[in-house]
Amino acid sequence: MTGTINLIPPPFKIGTIEVQQVVEMQSPLFDAAVFLPTSTPEEIATLAADFSPWALCSETGKLVLALQTYVIRTSRHTILVDTCVGCDKTSSIPVWHMRTDASWLERLASVGVTPESVDYVFCTHLHGDHIGWNTQLVDGRYVPVFTNAKYIFAKKEIEYAEQVAAEPRAKAYEQSVLPVLEANQAQLVDTDFALDDEVWLTPTPGHTPGHVAVNIKSAGVEAVMVGDAIHSPLQCVHPEWSAQPDADPALAAKTRIHLLESCLADNRLVLTAHFPLPSIGQVAAAERGFGFTLGR
Ligand SMILES: [Zn+2]
Numbered sequence: 214m215t216g217t218i219n220l221i222p223p224p225f226k227i228g229t230i231e232v233q234q235v236v237e238m239q240s241p242l243f244d245a246a247v248f249l250p251t252s253t254p255e256e257i258a259t260l261a262a263d264f265s266p267w268a269l270c271s272e273t274g275k276l277v278l279a280l281q282t283y284v285i286r287t288s289r290h291t292i293l294v295d296t297c298v299g300c301d302k303t304s305s306i307p308v309w310h311m312r313t314d315a316s317w318l319e320r321l322a323s324v325g326v327t328p329e330s331v332d333y334v335f336c337t338h339l340h341g342d343h344i345g346w347n348t349q350l351v352d353g354r355y356v357p358v359f360t361n362a363k364y365i366f367a368k369k370e371i372e373y374a375e376q377v378a379a380e381p382r383a384k385a386y387e388q389s390v391l392p393v394l395e396a397n398q399a400q401l402v403d404t405d406f407a408l409d410d411e412v413w414l415t416p417t418p419g420h421t422p423g424h425v426a427v428n429i430k431s432a433g434v435e436a437v438m439v440g441d442a443i444h445s446p447l448q449c450v451h452p453e454w455s456a457q458p459d460a461d462p463a464l465a466a467k468t469r470i471h472l473l474e475s476c477l478a479d480n481r482l483v484l485t486a487h488f489p490l491p492s493i494g495q496v497a498a499a500e501r502g503f504g505f506t507l508g509r
Contacts, residue, residue, distance in 0.1 A: 218490055221320050225509055227482065228431025230411060233284040233324050237297035237317045239489055240308070241275035248276055249447065249454045251462075260447050268446045268489050276445045278487040280342055282317075283438055284324065285429060287411045290332040293359070294427050294438045295486060296389075299345025301355075303384035309341060317346060318358075331359040333408065336366055337417075337440025337486065338424040339374045340458070341385035348392045355392040364393045367414070368401045370423025373460075417442040417472060419465025420458070426472065436482035443469050444487045450502040473503045482509055 220236040245257050257274070265271045285292040297317055304310040318328075336344050347364060348355040357364070371394075374386040393399050404416035404425050414425040420441040427438040442465070443449070444456045452470045455462035476483050477496040483505075485492050497504030 220316075221324060222491060224324070226431075227429055227436045228434045229288060230429050230431040231284075231286040232429075232436070232484070233286070233326075234281050234490075234492065235284055235317065235320050235324065235326075236279055236281040236490065238308075239277065239279040241270035241273050242278045242306075242308075243276050243457075245269060245274055245276050245445075245447065248444070248457050249451075250457055252447075252451065252454050256451065257447075260450060263450075264447055276447070277489045278444065279489050279492055281486065281492065282321070282346070283427075283484055284321070284326055285412065287409075287429075287431070289409065290412075291326060291330055292333040292335060292408075292412065293326075293331055293362075294335045295337055295343040295440065296334060296346035296358075298342050299347070299349065299389065301350040302341060302345050302388050304341050306341075309345075328359050329361050331362040334359055334362050334364045335412075335414075335427050336364070336370075337427060337438065338421040339366070339370050339386060339390055340421070340441065341389070343440065343486070344385060344389040347389045355388050357393050357396050357398050359398075362398060363400045364398050365400050365402055365406070365408070365414075366390070366393075367404045367406075367423040367425050369404055370421060370425075371401060373422045417468050419455070419461050419463075419468040421460050424468075434482075435479065436484055437472075437476065438484045438486070439472060440486050442472050443485065446488050446505050449473065449496070449505045450499070452502050477503060 222234045224233040268277050280297045283294040298309045300312050349358050407413035413428050417424050417426045429436050453466050455465040459465035473496050494505050494507040497506045
């Protein structure tokens with residue numbers, strides 16, 4: 214099912230900005246019917262013809278999901294958007310729990326990104342699969358991996374993470390966010406923060422209250438990294454299907470539909486976090502919901 218996938222797809226340009234995907238892993242991960250609780254088995258079966266085996270594993274009925282980081286090189290900065298699962302992190306998802314495979318860091322180095330060379334780390338939200346490589350375990354302590362970087366977190370997302378601090382998931386916050394705050398490397402921002410005229414956030418609440426999309430623009434070309442506003446291409450056909458981990462399913466659906474509509478309206482390139490590789494494409498009109506044309 215996973216076949217041979219290139220975990221370091223070739224880089225490409227958005228105007229003068231270079232975009233490089235660095236993938237941590239891709240595999241059938243969650244049972245489609247469980248992960249998309251408002252779907253019916255019949256509806257999922259109908260989608261199999263279009264989405265198996267790429268995004269829906271024929272043998273297991275699981276959604277195939279990628280976990281990846283986008284490396285953005287603008288005229289001014291080297292930026293990472295989301296940092297995957299990482300190593301030595303607590304997770305309720307067995308394949309994410311206490312991983313010892315640090316090959317993501319090697320892949321990052323192989324495209325010329327040393328930890329010291331990163332200027333900014335953006336996190337679309339603070340779930341474990343988007344913040345893992347923010348920190349690493351050194352001598353029994355979690356410390357920031359990107360020692361010279363500012364980590365951009367939405368204030369609202371930090372407040373939410375603190376609110377749910379009693380939940381098991383909060384371990385992710387403790388291990389991958391708190392050490393960054395303590396090292397004074399965090400910059401807490403509004404959900405419409407603009408770094409400059411090339412990189413800015415838009416609020417995309419629902420999956421989490423402070424979830425943001427990261428937009429880039431150069432030479433009149435725009436792309437958007439949508440994080441977990443949408444998880445699977447099956448949700449293009451059924452954008453009303455919120456995902457099991459969406460904190461506010463109704464708001465998540467509203468945000469998803471608005472995002473897909475606006476990307477369709479202005480032909481923005483959509484860089485997803487979790488669609489299987491190539492993970493990138495354009496929203497297209499469709500009889501039901503939206504289409505998604507892979508490629509760039
Ligand atoms: Zn995610």
